[in-house]
Every structure is written in structure tokens, then in C-alpha cells.
Amino acid sequence: MDTARLHLDPHLSIVGDVGVDLVLGTLDAWPRIGTELLMPRSELRAGGSGANAALAARHIGLNTQLISAVGNDHFGHWLAEQFTGIRCNLEACDRETTISVGLMHACGDRNFFTTHGHLQQLSVQHVLKHLRPTDAPAIALFTAPFLLTELRGRYADLLAEAATRGYRIALDTGWPPEGWTPDVRDEVLTWLPHCDHLLINELEARSIAGTEDLDAALVLIGRELKAGASLVVKVGARGAMGFEAGRRSAHDAEPADIFDTIGAGDAFNAGYLAARLRGGHLAEGLAAGCRTARAILSRFPRKTIRAGEFADCIAA
Ligand SMILES: Nc1ncnc2c1ncn2[C@@H]1O[C@H](COP(=O)(O)OP(=O)(O)OP(=O)(O)O)[C@@H](O)[C@H]1O
Ligand SMILES: [Mg+2]
Structure with a gap:
């Protein structure tokens, strides 16, 4: 393994999922089986939380690395072309690429139909080969642990190793397909002590803590973090809300x-x-996060966003 240390500007390394997203909308009501509907808007684009974060990082002009995987089909090749301007290390897996169809409803809700595809095959070996030791200020963002089953079995070790290599650790758990069972909660509790930044939504916070009381959940989770x-x-x-050193923002x-x-x-x-x-x-982080999300979500299709176009969102 090449363990030469990276001497780069501040950078974000993302270890997460990449797939093909076909986004269509909007639906006023769920259709009857056997019918066809014409959708006024659609976009075929790289998706999955790893890809979404990497592309967002490109839109704000951040030096970014994406460590992920693609399938061995046409979509795998196509995906690899969607990340110009991002340092990409995409493991080629011997499976069809994961595909997700996202249907947007007029009420603002959405449904996804997603195949397992290649995501289960992203290997620990591939991640460790490309997450190079760094001396520069760097954060490693880990996303979608529950979808990346090869990594999931050794996730706590992976987070610890990334910290050893010089990265601050950020984790976005996403949603476990099996639901928040007691086993899943115990598993997540083994990841939290490695985290410098835990980035979750309200429902995930309640689910990890196993309580409906959000304030109690935040105290409980906060105690488990680094x-x-x-x-x-x-x-x-x-x-968004944030908690750090006993202070709330x-x-x-x-x-x-x-x-x-x-x-x-x-x-x-x-x-x-x-x-x-x-x-x-x-x-400042919360404000920059909200500005970046709003700027990107307001654009459709998203493919037309230029690298650095939203750099203002993170201006101090
Ligand atoms: N309708 C909206 N208007 C403005 N900003 C929004 C809207 N929806 C989301 N955002 C911004 O996006 C951020 C993240 O959204 P959300 O809280 O839905 O995260 P999430 O549940 O993790 O999302 P995801 O489903 O992508 O995992 C919010 O903190 C907010 O800044
Ligand atoms: Mg989320």
C-alpha cells in the first residue's frame, strides 16, 4: 500500500454510496396499476449520499475526494464521468450499478425505488488504499453505513483508522433498511465515540437514542461522542441545530x-x-450548511450547476 502522506490544502474525503438517480415529478396521487402518467420534470443524475455530498462540495468549490464504488455495466462507466473536478477513487464491482427512481409528490413528499446493485461490494481494502494519511486539515465524511454492507462489519475500526491517518471524523448514519432495532442502536453506539461531527436528522436522533424526547436524545447521544x-x-x-461543548446553537x-x-x-x-x-x-457551520442546501435544492435540473458556483454559501 502507498502510505505516502498527503500534503494538500484543507480537504474533504467522502466514503459513501454512489448510484444512478432518476428523479421524476410530480405526482398528485398514487396511480392505479396498469396506467401510464406523463411527468412534467425529470433528471437522470449521479445520486446516493456520497455522490450528493461530493457534488455539493464541488458546487461550493471545496477540495474533495470521493471514495466509493460503481457497477460493471454501462451506468458504472457513465457514473464515473459525472464527477469532473473531484478526485475519484471508484472501485469497479462485479455487479450491476445500484439504481434509484425517486418520485416527487405534489405534497412535497417522495418515494424511492432502489435496487441493491453494487453498493454491498465496496471493500474496506479499497477505502484504506485511498484514504491516505494526511498532514493537512482534513475531514473524512462517512455516509450510508447501512447500505455499504462490506464496510459495515468493520465500521468502528474504519473510523478509528481514518482518525489515526489524520482525519477529523464526520458521520451521517442515514436510515437502516431493517429499521432501528435494538441491535442497530447498539451498533451505532460503537461508532459514536469516533465521531468529531455527527450529522443526523431529527428522526434519526430520536431513533438512535430510543426516545421520543428530542432534548433527552441529544443529551444521550452527546455523551457518546468524542x-x-x-x-x-x-x-x-x-x-438545523447544533450542540458542542455544552452549548446549543x-x-x-x-x-x-x-x-x-x-x-x-x-x-x-x-x-x-x-x-x-x-x-x-x-x-458558522450551521449557517453555511443551510445556505448550501437551499442553493442546491432550489436548482432543477442540478446538472447545470457549475463548479464553485455556490462558493458564496461558505463565505465567512
Ligand atoms: N424546504 C426546505 N427549504 C429550505 N431549506 C431546506 C428545505 N428542506 C431542507 N432544507 C435544508 O436542508 C437541510 C437538510 O435537510 P433535512 O433536515 O431534510 O436533512 P435529511 O433528513 O438528512 O435529508 P436527506 O433526506 O437528504 O437525508 C436542512 O437543515 C435545511 O437547511
Ligand atoms: Mg439524511
Whole structure:
């Protein structure tokens, strides 16, 4: 293994999922079986939380690495072309690429139909080969642990190893397909002591803690994190809250007319972490996260966003 240390500018390394997203909308009501509906809007694009965060990082001009995997079919090749400007290390897996169809409803809700595809095959070996030791200020963002089954079995070790290699650790758990069983909660509790930044939504916070009382959940989760770590809770159109060293902070999101909220949390993560990498405090991170999410979500299709176009979102 090449263990030469990286001497780069502040950078974000993302270890997460990448797949193909076909986003269609909007539906007024769920159709009857056997019918066909014409959708006024659609976009075929790279998706998955790893890809969403990496592209958001590119939109705000952050130096970014994406460590992930693609399938061995046409979509795998196509995906690899969607990340110009991002240092990509995509493991080629001997499976069809994971595909997700996202249907947007007029009420603002959405449904996803997703195949297992290649995601289960991203290997620990591939991640460790490309997550190079660094001397520069760097954050490793780990996303979608529950979908990356090869990594999941050794996740706590992986987080610990990334810290040893010089990275601050950020984790966005996402949602476990099997639900928040007691075993899943115990598993997540083994990951928390490695985290410098835990980036979750309100429902995930309640689920990890196993309580409906959000304040109690935040205290419980906060106790499990690394000393001095930041706990960030994303609350949709309301914005985000943060907790650090016993202090609480919140940022209200600006209202926006948004058709496509896919990747909201990932766009927020990129903006928040970019601000923190630049030395911004918790409150600055929350504000940058909300601005970045709003800017990206307001654009459809997203493919037309240029690298660095939203750099203002993380301006101090
Ligand atoms: N309708 C909205 N208007 C303005 N900002 C929004 C809206 N929805 C989401 N956001 C922004 O996106 C951020 C993340 O959204 P959300 O809280 O839904 O995260 P999430 O549940 O992790 O999302 P995801 O489903 O992508 O995982 C919010 O903190 C907010 O800043
Ligand atoms: Mg999320």
C-alpha cells in the first residue's frame, strides 16, 4: 500500500454510496396499476449520499475526494464521468450499478425505488488504499453505513483508522433498511465515540437514542461522542441545530420554493464541513450548511450547476 502522506490544502474525503438517480415529478396521487402518467420534470443524475455530498462540495468549490464504488455495466462507466473536478477513487464491482427512481409528490413528499446493485461490494481494502494519511486539515465524511454492507462489519475500526491517518471524523448514519432495532442502536453506539461531527436528522436522533424526547436524545447521544465533538441535527425546512461543548446553537433556513429535496442532508453536510474546515465555529457551520442546501435544492435540473458556483454559501 502507498502510505505516502498527503500534503494538500484543507480537504474533504467522502466514503459513501454512489448510484444512478432518476428523479421524476410530480405526482398528485398514487396511480392505479396498469396506467401510464406523463411527468412534467425529470433528471437522470449521479445520486446516493456520497455522490450528493461530493457534488455539493464541488458546487461550493471545496477540495474533495470521493471514495466509493460503481457497477460493471454501462451506468458504472457513465457514473464515473459525472464527477469532473473531484478526485475519484471508484472501485469497479462485479455487479450491476445500484439504481434509484425517486418520485416527487405534489405534497412535497417522495418515494424511492432502489435496487441493491453494487453498493454491498465496496471493500474496506479499497477505502484504506485511498484514504491516505494526511498532514493537512482534513475531514473524512462517512455516509450510508447501512447500505455499504462490506464496510459495515468493520465500521468502528474504519473510523478509528481514518482518525489515526489524520482525519477529523464526520458521520451521517442515514436510515437502516431493517429499521432501528435494538441491535442497530447498539451498533451505532460503537461508532459514536469516533465521531468529531455527527450529522443526523431529527428522526434519526430520536431513533438512535430510543426516545421520543428530542432534548433527552441529544443529551444521550452527546455523551457518546468524542470529547469536544459537535452534534448536528437537521430539521428540514426549519434549518438545523447544533450542540458542542455544552452549548446549543440553531440556524433557521430561509424559506424557498423547492421541487426536489433529494440530497438535502448531503448538501447541508458539504456546506457545514467546508465551513468547519476553514476554521468556522459551530454557528458558522450551521449557517453555511443551510445556505448550501437551499442553493442546491432550489436548482432543477442540478446538472447545470457549475463548479464553485455556490462558493458564496461558505463565505465567512
Ligand atoms: N424546504 C426546505 N427549504 C429550505 N431549506 C431546506 C428545505 N428542506 C431542507 N432544507 C435544508 O436542508 C437541510 C437538510 O435537510 P433535512 O433536515 O431534510 O436533512 P435529511 O433528513 O438528512 O435529508 P436527506 O433526506 O437528504 O437525508 C436542512 O437543515 C435545511 O437547511
Ligand atoms: Mg439524511
